[in-house]
Amino acid sequence: MGLFDKIFKRPGPAGAPQGYFKTLTAYTPVFTTWGGQIYESELVRAAINARATHISKLRVQVQGSAKPKLQTRLRTGPNEWQTWGQFLYRLSTILDVNNTAFIVPVMDDYMEVTGVFPVLPTQCQIVQYNDEPWLRYQFRAGQFASIEMRYCGIMTKFQYEDDFFGTDNSALRPTMELINIQNQGIGEAVKSAATFRFVAKLNNFSSTKDLAKERDRFTRDNLQNGEGGILLFPNTYSEIQQIKSAPFVVDAEQMKLIQTNVYNYFGVNEDVLQNKAYGDKWSAFYEGAIEQFAVQFSDVATKMLFSERERAAHSMVMATANRLQYMSNAEKLNVSAQMADRGIMNRDEIREIWNLPPLPDGQGQAYTIRGEYYLLGTDGSVTKKGDDLTSGT
Template sequence: MGLFDKIFKRPARPDQRPQGFFQTFTAYTPLFTSWGGCIYESEMVRAAIHARATHISKLAMQVSGAAKPKLQTRLRAGPNEFQTWGQFNYRLSTILDVQNTAFIVPIFDELDQVVGIYPLLPSLCEVLQYGGEPWLRYTFSSGQKAAVELRCCGVLTKFQYQDDFFGSSNRALNPTMDLITLQNQAIGEAVKNSATFRFMAKVNNFAKNEDLAKERRRFNDANLRGEGGLLLFPNTYTDVKQITAQPYTLDAGQMQQIKARVNDYFGVNDDILQNKAYGDAWSAFYEGAIEPYAIQLSDVLTKMLFTQRERAAGAQIMATANRLQYMTNKEKLEVSSQMADRGIFNRDTIREIWNLPPLPDGQGQAYTIRGEYWLLHDDGTATRKGDDLTDGT
């Protein structure tokens, strides 16, 4: 049994003939095809995608609510039996950046109950109508096909404009990718040409083409087939000049512009790529690149796995990150002391900021409030921690 059978192991329906494409507002055929542009093969593009995916893989998945307790227990351990949440988010983010559309399918057990989720990379996906309901039919590069109800699947998109279901391709990046390819070729040619020597000269006293050909062969045999040495030109050669190739390559400023285009397209910068961002710089990257992914993933998974009634009762999945870990040590100390004194953070929360494990036996769940802080109640009374004093003023 392969991975395909592990994920799509629901029994096939007796009549799975679709009733045409699902009707959309835009009149575009609801069809996704894997884009042929190999942007992931570019070192510069892969570095940008990897930087985003690496930080996204650190998101913590929190399941809350009372619905589907068995499923919640499974999801807290991981999305499926093959991946951790870090691996799941890394691959899903990579697929989304490369294809601008990422699919998540549920994994069913023998009783047709959801026991996990898995990110897909199909070569083709169609929205078809069957039994009055839209279905997603996936076709993989191996030729295998599988169909799942659209309401059971999750679809993440970027640059969604023309299609009602899927994002656009990355063809807008084609001019930049062409420049990167040409530049790499030019650098390679420059290295090759730097190891060769070419000369040109006039040959005198030769009137026949046959004589010129014989002289060319003689010169090659005498000078270019040995183990190195000097090139000897007899007096029949005049105006001997070396031919120097000067392949054109982009200067540093132009290369920086190309790099800035790629970084702008994927929402990263040099500090993020080189792991130099912290504090406000990393918070800005989080809000611009990671938080939109976390919000979309949380909404998609919540709607995918829980019914409307269960969501109304508080069932949800949230992707969160502890942004305070990326502050400087001075900022961490200030936040820790101020939030602890006011009873906002407990000890375990502060230890998490400093990348420390929680205290055993729930010791870190207690809150500490400094004695000079007072709690003002709605009725106008005020109490101080540890005292029985009240003040009605």
């Protein structure tokens, strides 16, 4: 039994689908992967990898009291084959490449949901069966799988034309073509730099046959021995000149513009790609590129795993990140001191900022407040730490 059989245990419609699910925009609800192969570009792959790497650090938490067995399994991982980091990395990559990412539930033999898995179909259709929309997936190996739409999750980017799927990345095609042309120009420039070409006037030859013989002799004597050296031109040659080719390569300013187009499209920058962003720079990257993914994934996963009643009772999936970890050491020290002194954060929360494990036996759950701080009661009373007396002010 392969991975396909382990994931798609839910039987599809017994009969033929009863047409496509009707949408408001009148577009046929069909998703097809774009053949632009943007992931094969080094710059684009680096941008996608930067986002996916940071997104894979998100902490997925399950809250509420609904489905305790499922919650226990999700706390250890999304499924039996992946960690949460691997799941989020692949989901982010699929979303950036296709602008649509599908999450399907993993079910056991009793049709109970035991986890979630990101899938990469070559095509997905929303078909209707018994007045209910179904997602019908087709994969590269030729397999088909169908599952009710309410059990699945769909994440999108650049969603405009279709009611359910994101638009493809054809808007990036002109930039991709420029990157391809630029790479070809650099390659041709390297080849031309290792090649020497000359042109010369050959005197006192009137026969085409004699010219061909002299050309073959010159090539044989000077260019085919593989020993290197210098080229010797007899006095039958005149007006000897080297041919210099100059392949077109865009200048640094134009190349910077091409890179900026890719950075703008994927919401990254050079500091993020080279792991130099921290503090306010990383916070800006988090808010622009990571937080929106975390919010959308949290909403999609919550809706597909919990019923409306369970969601109303505050059962949810939430992806969060400790942004304080990306501050400089000086900023971390200042935040740690200020938050601990005022009793806002306990010792374990402070240790998390420094990537340290919690203290054993719950020792780090205690809060510390410095002695010169006072507690103001709702009745106007003031209590100083260590004092047993309370006085009003």
